[in-house]
Amino acid sequence: MRKRVSRMLAVSMLGALAFSAGLAAQSGPPPVAPGTGMDHDLTGVWGLSRGVRDQVNGMRRAEPAAPMTPEGQAKFDYNTHELKDGGPITIDPAYTCHWPGLPHIYFSGAYAFEFVQTPQRIFIFYENTHQWREIWMDGRKIPEDSDPLWMGYSVGHWDGNDLVVESGSFNDKSWLDVRGHPHSDALKLTERYHRPDHDHMQISFIIDDPKMYKGTWEMKNNFDFKPTWQIGEAFCVVEDQAQFFHQALQNPEKVAPDKAKQ
Amino acid sequence: MVNAKLVAVLAAVIGLAAVSSSAWAHHGTSSYDLTKTISTKATVTSLQWENPHCVLNFDTKDDKGVVTHWSVEMYNPLYMSRAGWNRNILKAGDEIDITFHPAKNGTGAGYVRDGDGKIVFNGKQMSLAEEQ
Numbered sequence: 314m315r316k317r318v319s320r321m322l323a324v325s326m327l328g329a330l331a332f333s334a335g336l337a338a339q340s341g342p343p344p345v346a347p348g349t350g351m352d353h354d355l356t357g358v359w360g361l362s363r364g365v366r367d368q369v370n371g372m373r374r375a376e377p378a379a380p381m382t383p384e385g386q387a388k389f390d391y392n393t394h395e396l397k398d399g400g401p402i403t404i405d406p407a408y409t410c411h412w413p414g415l416p417h418i419y420f421s422g423a424y425a426f427e428f429v430q431t432p433q434r435i436f437i438f439y440e441n442t443h444q445w446r447e448i449w450m451d452g453r454k455i456p457e458d459s460d461p462l463w464m465g466y467s468v469g470h471w472d473g474n475d476l477v478v479e480s481g482s483f484n485d486k487s488w489l490d491v492r493g494h495p496h497s498d499a500l501k502l503t504e505r506y507h508r509p510d511h512d513h514m515q516i517s518f519i520i521d522d523p524k525m526y527k528g529t530w531e532m533k534n535n536f537d538f539k540p541t542w543q544i545g546e547a548f549c550v551v552e553d554q555a556q557f558f559h560q561a562l563q564n565p566e567k568v569a570p571d572k573a574k575q
Numbered sequence: 576m577v578n579a580k581l582v583a584v585l586a587a588v589i590g591l592a593a594v595s596s597s598a599w600a601h602h603g604t605s606s607y608d609l610t611k612t613i614s615t616k617a618t619v620t621s622l623q624w625e626n627p628h629c630v631l632n633f634d635t636k637d638d639k640g641v642v643t644h645w646s647v648e649m650y651n652p653l654y655m656s657r658a659g660w661n662r663n664i665l666k667a668g669d670e671i672d673i674t675f676h677p678a679k680n681g682t683g684a685g686y687v688r689d690g691d692g693k694i695v696f697n698g699k700q701m702s703l704a705e706e707q
Contacts, residue, residue: 360705423654423705440653541706545653553625 353471355428355435355506358542359514362535377494378530385495385525392493402493406486410549412442412463414487415480415502416518419534421491427544435469435476442549448478455481461498463487476506489520490532497524512538607676607686614693619669620644624662629655631687631694633671647675647685650703657705658689664701671696 375396377389395402407413413421424441435448448469459466461484469478480502489496503519518532617633629649634642649655652662665671674693678684687694689703 423650425653542657545656547626547651547653550626554627557625557627557630 353474353476354430355476355508355514356430358425358427358539358544359536360425360539360542361423362513362537378492378532379520380527382523382525382527385497385522388495388525389493392488392495396493402491405488405491405493407442407488407491407549408554410442410551410554412444412487414463414483414489414496415446415465416504416516416532416534417487417490418442418444419516419518420532424547425539425542425544438544440544440547443546448476455479461485465500465502472505474508476504478502478504478506480504494520495525496520496522499524514538604676604686604688606678606680606684608679609676611677612674612691613677613685614672614674617645617671617673619665619671620667622662622665624652624655626651629660631665631673633673643683645675645683645685647673647687649687654705658702659706660701665696669696 375393377386381389392404393402395404407417407421418439418441419426422441424439426437426439426441429436429438433449433451435450436445437448438445444464446464446467448467450469452470453468455466455468459482462482463484463486465480466482467478467480469476471477481500483496483498483500483502485496485498485500487496488494499522501521503521505517505519507515507517509515514536516534516536518534519529520526520532521529615635617635620632620634623630623632629652631647631649632645633647634644636642650658672693672695673687674691675685675687676692678686686692687703692703694701694703
């Protein structure tokens with residue numbers, strides 16, 4: 314009788330142990346369900362979150378967001394010298410249809426972008442100036458001998474459910490943002506695409522550019538999932554830019570462009 | 576001397592143009608007098624449906640019958656589409672009520688935006704906000 318009780322106790326303890334082990338196994342990262350958008354899947358169209366635009370405009374100022382090297386400070390001072398005179402920045406290369414580059418393309422306008430994923434590569438298609446980039450997901454490294462590129466060379470991996478993208482091989486022709494922050498060809502950019510829930514995405518951009526900045530620093534932006542949107546065409550056309558510029562600057566004595574056509 | 580003048584004019588054009596170039600986040604709103612708001616009846620002369628920005632052109636008439644022409648910046652065509660607009664939604668001759676900010680330089684340019692801007696056509700307020 315006593316043996317039977319002991320055996321039962323042992324079986325119960327083993328069962329309890331097995332159960333608790335199961336619980337322990339389940340207390341790790343929650344399982345991801347295919348199709349929920351939380352399973353290493355950022356596929357779809359994303360648009361700028363409301364409220365972000367005012368933050369961006371509100372950030373316009375002539376002070377850099379991070380401590381700069383003398384070379385970086387000189388470039389920043391030049392890029393923002395109009396702000397100190399009370400005027401707007403007018404010399405952003407993107408204004409004359411140069412490619413915005415990264416991460417500038419995420420900070421210049423209410424444009425959407427779309428993720429398309431394949432096993433080897435993730436593609437991002439940007440409405441802004443109708444550009445695209447690829448992120449290699451096959452484990453390769455950024456080549457050391459790549460030509461300098463506007464959008465850089467990007468490799469990515471998943472960290473939990475975050476997509477982490479490291480990019481290098483940039484040229485030095487674009488700005489980091491609309492605020493005049495420069496970058497050099499030494500820029501190493503680390504992006505983290507974090508999807509806290511199905512409908513939202515937070516992107517962190519870590520800037521590492523020892524030629525321009527004394528240390529690494531971070532930029533952020535937020536986007537919303539837009540399942541009903543399609544990305545559209547928004548090329549930067551020099552003539553259209555010029556026409557708009559003229560119109561915005563029309564002199565009172567001049568005939569407005571639409572009237573001139575009549 | 577001529578060259579210097581030309582350079583100065585070009586610089587001014589490019590500079591001021593860039594104020595209104597590209598999308599909202601590029602140029603900000605510093606070229607517009609956001610402390611000033613004009614609310615008026617207007618007659619549309621055209622809707623330019625182009626990048627980098629749509630532009631609504633219209634005439635206003637004061638009490639003495641003096642006509643003033645305005646060219647008012649809106650958002651880019653993709654944004655406007657998502658706010659329910661299309662390139663034919665307003666035509667020459669359409670009567671509207673509009674609330675907008677004039678440019679600081681007093682050139683007849685302006686800016687109508689979501690929040691404090693308003694366009695009413697056929698008794699209905701037209702959305703200036705992207706669908707969410």
